[in-house]
Amino acid sequence: MKRIVLSVLVISFMLTTACWASSGTYDYPMNNGLAATILGTPKEYKAPVPKEIKMEQKMLTVFHDRVPPEVYWYQKGLQYFIVKQKGPAPLIFMIAGTGASHNSAKNRAMARAFYQAGFHVVSIPSPTHPNFIVTASSTMVPGKLEDDSRDIYRVMQMIMQEGGKNLQVTDYYLTGYSLGATQSAYVSKLDEEMQAFNFKKVLMINPSVSLFNSVEIIDDMLVDNIPGGIENFPAFWDDMFKTFSDAFAASDAVVFGPEFLYKAYKKKRVEGAPPNNERMSAMIGFAFRISSASMLFTSDVMSNSGVIKPKNLELSRNESLSDYAKVTVGMRFIDYFDEILYPYYKAKQPDLSRQEMLDALGLKNIDSYLRNATKISMVTNNDDFILASGEIDYLRQVFQDRGKFYPKGGHCGNMDYKDNVAYMIDYFTN
Template sequence: MLLLHEQAKTLITISAGHLMKRYAIISFALLFSSLCWADNSYDYPIDNPLAATVIGTPKAYTAELPNNIPRSDMKVVVFPDREMKKIISRKELHYTLVRQKHAAPLVFSIAGTGASHRSAKMQLLEKAFYKAGMHVVSLPSPTYSNFIITASASQVPGHIVQDSADLYQLMELIKEQISDNVDVTEFYITGYSLGGAQAAFVAKLDEERKIFNFKKVLMINPPVSLFNSVSILDRMLEENIPGGANNFNAFFEDLMKDFTKVYAELENLDFNDDFLYRIYEYEKEDINYSRVAATIGTSFRISSSNMIFTSDVLTNGGYILPKNYELQKTTSTTDYFKVASRISFTDYFNERFYPFFSKLTPGTTPESLKHDTSLKSISDYLRSTEKIAVVHNEDDIILAPGEIDFFRDTFQSRAHIYPKGGHCGNMAYKDNVDYMINYFTN
């Protein structure tokens, strides 16, 4: 993987879709005070959507799932003739296979923005679907470095139509690779956050190509508009860091200091689902939701910066790295990280993404590109097909005002919307897991 900053090595694969706890912990470590508890029939315990997004589901409320399942780390070469950069030593894309010993349906699962096939939420889905008797193939996000390097045709990620076509090609290769060892009765597909939206585009593509003939598709907390959602995440950073995004590096350093302080003072530190509850007991202060929002925005900024930098290096785009400059394995990337961290997704869209795709498709405008990368571009298909359902939260932080109604209007009875949970915060909650399993098995 291409790294942007020496201090960020363990944080680079954070996803805006799943917002891995490890990074969010850094800010929450010195913030937490109290949590609001629900008082209705849906007993997920965290009312605040920002807190829910970061904390996830406390252990006492999670579904009962097997601790150990037969995971196999697999790899496949998508572009055998692709010339690789000197600093990149492998051509293989990595994915996870969870195999039943008997004939069963197979679920393809797509990770959220910037996330790998091994992310915590991917492992949650693996356990749930394996428990329900299904094979599972977990795929990294097309915005994850390993995917950009090995499986992206353009190596300029973010165009959901193109990224979904890349996913489809990858899935075809995996289907062929595992066919002798995995007895598949039928195919399903799911994904969370951006992966949820991509699942719908992959399903639509399969209507034409008919390689998988997916029987069921489940979208988990997808964005309506990729542009709207990433703009929201950008604003969380820019509007909540003192001094704005130009002070990102200082803010990041402060977070690292907070992390170090808690790491040193708490005994038996374990990054599990209840770690933030320990932080809550450790520090009795009022929650600073502005800083929580800034941390979520920072998590996304690190993920998007890694994506942008990786793409720039691979395509010789000259956006961050000077054109024709060859990175060496010993090259420090600190200065490039400082540049990348100041680039919002809006900047990337206007300065790199739109110019690239408008050259490929003459007549493309910024507004048409935003539309083409949203679920609204396939709303007729989503409305008419019976095979696709959506799970979402009323208070999802990546949705613009009114966007939750798109799912109600488009999916009707196929939309299952919970009153709270933030962005994917309630995925591990027992009711949610039960619904996901029942959707595929009934």
């Protein structure tokens, strides 16, 4: 499992490294969207933010009667962090991207920028992260955005009742990147009904229009670009792992970020294997596959679906999971949808069609709300590869002057770029 742990750490940067921009000349240095996604923003182009701020690490018990399986003995509660101003201030919730923890590099970077701008900050993990699935998911089968967002909303309310009860909050704001951006729209819609926060503004950063379309695109980036074809996946896996392991061993510190990944890329160039588009696509697909495997296995264990782990088999804390890892890494998201997600909801709603379930995995399901919710704005990049054909045009039509479209940056690759951070802060403070 050490390989899985290392890979997942690498993943948390490869699939969730950033997003945003400005008007006029846009000088973000990465012209290749794939490279931008992997490497993020070079240090000299990043926004100046505090290097260190106090991020209070917290743990929340959401379901007091839920006892995690022994294999998840270490999941004691939902993990989140709070950054506090000294006096009254607006508070912003941040929802992490696909498979990312509350402590992801992207959320930490945003927290520094928001703190500098005078906000209290609360960072929560993605509902697709194992910690959320085990401790805070009502279904334990993430994917249906409405249900996942209800879980997020419950967590937000409980955080304010417990960890944030002494905060002096003037207004509430909401943001998220990647899948977290898509979910922030659903959370905002729910808040219109529940009115626990009455969010003043919401910013969606590089949202997915259709979760299903986006993950299929990323899955295909792996399948279509493995040297020698999918049957060569074992050799490709070993090569990818060796690349990251060697860079890890050569690193001065255990820091997984753009600089670290650049070392891995530099090593490949020295070896005569430059990171061309095919290889970069495969690396992004590989990263997502590992992250997805973690979600699939956790959901299967928690829901006792019997797809990966035999039904009713109880795994001990010391049990080898290597065989399960091999199975999950070989699964695509469509396998999760067809074998776990859709059957779960079909059992609850026998007349639920497959297409209806697919529709529940995207923004078009709340199209009318998005077109009329003036409090919600959106930023994305013209070269964001997770958007299927026609989806960027859809975002333009829906958000119109509430949408910001940067010419480059890949998928969340330009989050730390100074112009992007300036735009984001200006949006929330004016």
